Amino acid sequence: MAAFGRYRWHISSLPASVPAIFIGIVLWAASPHGVGAAEPETLYKRCATCHEIGEGAKHKVGPHLDELFGRKAGGLDDFRYSESMRAAGEAGLVWTADTLDQYLERPRDFIKGNRMSFRGMADPADRQALISWLETATQQAPAADPTVEEVSTSGPVSGFADIVLQMDGDPEYGEYLAGECVTCHQASGHADGIPSIVGLPKDYFVTSLFEYLNNVRSNDVMKLRVANLSNEEIAALAAYFSSLEPQ
Amino acid sequence: MTGLTRRQFGLFAGASAAALSLPTYLRAQGKPRVVVIGGGAGGATAARYIAKDSDGAIDVTLIDDSEMFTTCFFSNLYVGGYRSFESITHSYDTLQSSYGITKVTGRASSVDRAAKTVTMADGSSIPYDRLVVSPGIDLIWDSVAGYSEELSEIAPHAWKAGPQTQLLKAKLDAIENGQQILMVAPPNPYRCPPGPYERASMMAHVLKEKGLTDAKVIILDPKPKFSKQGVFQEGWEKYYPGMIEWYGPDVHGGIEGIDVNAGTVETGLDTFKGAMMNVIPAQKAGEIAASAGLTDDSGFCPIDAASMRSTVDEAIFVIGDACIAGDMPKSGFSANSQAKVASMNIRGDLVGSKVFPAKYANTCWSLIETGDAIKVGAQYAPGDGKIASTQSFISQMNEEDALRKANYEESVGWYAGITADMFG
Numbered sequence: 047m048a049a050f051g052r053y054r055w056h057i058s059s060l061p062a063s064v065p066a067i068f069i070g071i072v073l074w075a076a077s078p079h080g081v082g083a084a085e086p087e088t089l090y091k092r093c094a095t096c097h098e099i100g101e102g103a104k105h106k107v108g109p110h111l112d113e114l115f116g117r118k119a120g121g122l123d124d125f126r127y128s129e130s131m132r133a134a135g136e137a138g139l140v141w142t143a144d145t146l147d148q149y150l151e152r153p154r155d156f157i158k159g160n161r162m163s164f165r166g167m168a169d170p171a172d173r174q175a176l177i178s179w180l181e182t183a184t185q186q187a188p189a190a191d192p193t194v195e196e197v198s199t200s201g202p203v204s205g206f207a208d209i210v211l212q213m214d215g216d217p218e219y220g221e222y223l224a225g226e227c228v229t230c231h232q233a234s235g236h237a238d239g240i241p242s243i244v245g246l247p248k249d250y251f252v253t254s255l256f257e258y259l260n261n262v263r264s265n266d267v268m269k270l271r272v273a274n275l276s277n278e279e280i281a282a283l284a285a286y287f288s289s290l291e292p293q
Numbered sequence: 294m295t296g297l298t299r300r301q302f303g304l305f306a307g308a309s310a311a312a313l314s315l316p317t318y319l320r321a322q323g324k325p326r327v328v329v330i331g332g333g334a335g336g337a338t339a340a341r342y343i344a345k346d347s348d349g350a351i352d353v354t355l356i357d358d359s360e361m362f363t364t365c366f367f368s369n370l371y372v373g374g375y376r377s378f379e380s381i382t383h384s385y386d387t388l389q390s391s392y393g394i395t396k397v398t399g400r401a402s403s404v405d406r407a408a409k410t411v412t413m414a415d416g417s418s419i420p421y422d423r424l425v426v427s428p429g430i431d432l433i434w435d436s437v438a439g440y441s442e443e444l445s446e447i448a449p450h451a452w453k454a455g456p457q458t459q460l461l462k463a464k465l466d467a468i469e470n471g472q473q474i475l476m477v478a479p480p481n482p483y484r485c486p487p488g489p490y491e492r493a494s495m496m497a498h499v500l501k502e503k504g505l506t507d508a509k510v511i512i513l514d515p516k517p518k519f520s521k522q523g524v525f526q527e528g529w530e531k532y533y534p535g536m537i538e539w540y541g542p543d544v545h546g547g548i549e550g551i552d553v554n555a556g557t558v559e560t561g562l563d564t565f566k567g568a569m570m571n572v573i574p575a576q577k578a579g580e581i582a583a584s585a586g587l588t589d590d591s592g593f594c595p596i597d598a599a600s601m602r603s604t605v606d607e608a609i610f611v612i613g614d615a616c617i618a619g620d621m622p623k624s625g626f627s628a629n630s631q632a633k634v635a636s637m638n639i640r641g642d643l644v645g646s647k648v649f650p651a652k653y654a655n656t657c658w659s660l661i662e663t664g665d666a667i668k669v670g671a672q673y674a675p676g677d678g679k680i681a682s683t684q685s686f687i688s689q690m691n692e693e694d695a696l697r698k699a700n701y702e703e704s705v706g707w708y709a710g711i712t713a714d715m716f717g
């Protein structure tokens with residue numbers, strides 16, 4: 047059972063879903079009155095850059111989420127999961143409202159070394175709303191062959207980010223500029239404490255950089271980097287990183 | 294050097310396909326050769342980037358005096374008990390097996406700039422077309438009267454990681470309640486400006502964990518102020534009340550000398566006595582830089598801010614602690630950043646690849662106590678004839694716990710990232 051020590055959840059705490067729900071209720075009650083959760087469709091937009099759901103859903107950066115509830119973590123044969131995600135499934139992790147709630151709060155902590163570059167959803171009310179919506183929205187059949195090659199570029203993009211997305215970034219320049227990024231974001235796509243940016247879709251990549259620039263996201267290290275990048279440089283970096291495959 | 298010759302022979306035999314794509318003048322002479330002196334933050338990165346980005350078109354030899362490299366970065370976390378010694382020690386195996394770099398273990402004793410060769414301590418010589426010099430620092434032993442290399446076996450500096458760091462930890466672990474540790478901090482410029490103060494925090498952490506709250510760390514500093522001072526002192530107050538005392542020259546009146554055997558430091562004000570001493574002397578570029586004639590009066594090497602090329606010799610690039618990097622601090626992050634600019638220019642010189650404008654960056658994290666790390670960072674570009682800071686940030690007092698914890702996680706991610714970037 048040694049492997050369990052690596053994950054935040056423990057086999058011993060799995061049957062004890064009562065405390066987990068209890069914590070959920072306490073947090074729910076503690077969220078300030080009048081400030082309800084955001085619309086689940088809007089919340090899901092944060093996932094949609096990487097995940098498809100609904101009739102005929104395919105894999106994108108992340109696996110399709112159809113028939114998610116009750117599914118073993120890392121359980122789809124035709125998606126390339128990280129070893130950590132597969133191992134978590136092998137060790138008994140199954141997606142339920144509870145386990146999803148914990149995963150979405152802090153994905154990187156819940157399963158160390160998993161590849162999902164999503165920082166987490168801090169507000170318990172938002173998570174609750176999104177998860178109940180997903181329970182219905184994922185009850186459909188995925189595509190017969192959910193493996194697709196092309197990377198989609200749909201998703202919410204602000205005006206400036208849009209301009210950058212129209213530009214043809216120079217991947218060779220991107221590779222040189224990336225030298226600065228890979229001191230922190232490992233070129234292999236491995237993540238320990240800093241998210242992986244290898245293979246991120248261009249729109250997600252560019253939008254998140256603009257979010258640091260516009261103070262929607264607040265990490266000092268990233269704000270400093272982005273403040274010193276021109277639009278050409280962001281486009282070049284997006285072209286380079288989106289062309290990489292995690293190893 | 295028979296190993297080296299055999300290896301180069303093998304490389305030549307397999308190189309014909311790659312050589313065909315080279316300009317004719319290079320094909321005639323065989324592959325261009327880059328030699329890197331120093332396999333640390335600057336040198337290992339430079340070797341890896343030149344080998345990786347030239348796809349075998351450049352022959353890279355990396356010289357370091359050790360088989361394994363222990364990073365100074367995170368060595369304070371080893372002192373604090375957060376990391377094992379093994380976890381901060383790295384091998385050069387991947388650089389050799391996956392990047393085709395030739396690693397030579399031994400000491401480079403001189404550089405013949407006219408003949409473009411590096412002479413090794415064993416008398417062998419290694420020719421180069423471009424030389425990267427990244428030897429880090431050497432200590433100016435007599436900058437602290439009464440200190441010497443021999444005495445560092447009793448009063449460790451631990452400013453080069455390895456056995457010195459292990460000695461420092463062993464001494465720290467033997468401290469008893471009520472005893473004092475004396476740290477003599479270095480004058481500017483030195484590698485890792487926040488390093489001494491992170492170290493004092495880690496020492497106090499170890500003492501506090503063991504319940505030795507009547508033991509003390511006394512820092513005697515030749516500088517009137519230090520990096521991230523406000524946030525450090527706020528942290529000391531919060532976690533280690535009464536356990537860390539810092540004295541600048543206006544209080545102690547100048548450090549006059551030390552007596553290692555007696556465990557005393559003589560200052561203008563008073564004589565301090567400790568059960569253990571950590572003496573960090575003044576610093577200069579690694580010896581080889583001076584013997585190659587690359588240093589100026591400051592003891593460090595002037596470089597061109599746009600390329601990291603030595604202003605003395607255009608076939609030589611000096612990076613890391615040994616160079617004069619303008620506004621950039623001497624750090625592993627800086628050395629790694631400078632290595633990439635140097636590598637790009639070297640590839641430009643030797644195989645005509647594109648050279649983009651230079652950009653540099655640094656971020657340094659310091660751990661004060663479990664879950665509480667602070668950081669400082671900046672971006673740099675060539676300007677005013679030096680590497681100039683374009684923008685910066687620094688941790689503030691009274692920050693949220695969650696932010697400080699995130700800083701720590703970030704630093705762990707950075708350590709994994711930079712070591713993968715250095716050693717493959």
Ligand SMILES: Cc1cc2nc3c(=O)[nH]c(=O)nc-3n(C[C@H](O)[C@H](O)[C@H](O)COP(=O)(O)OP(=O)(O)OC[C@H]3O[C@@H](n4cnc5c(N)ncnc54)[C@H](O)[C@@H]3O)c2cc1C
Nearest residue numbers: 331333334335358365366401428429485613614624625626
């Ligand atoms: C306690 C401490 C904490 C630190 N913490 C941080 C931190 O958190 N973050 C950070 O960014 N930096 C940190 N640093 C600074 C960082 O370690 C240095 O700035 C960095 O290692 C400099 O890289 P370099 O390539 O110039 O030299 P080094 O990394 O020192 O590498 C030089 C190598 O060359 C070898 N060498 C020298 N001369 C010769 C020769 N003639 N022949 C053969 N080999 C030779 C040396 O043995 C050494 O292996 C810290 C330093 C200390 C002391």
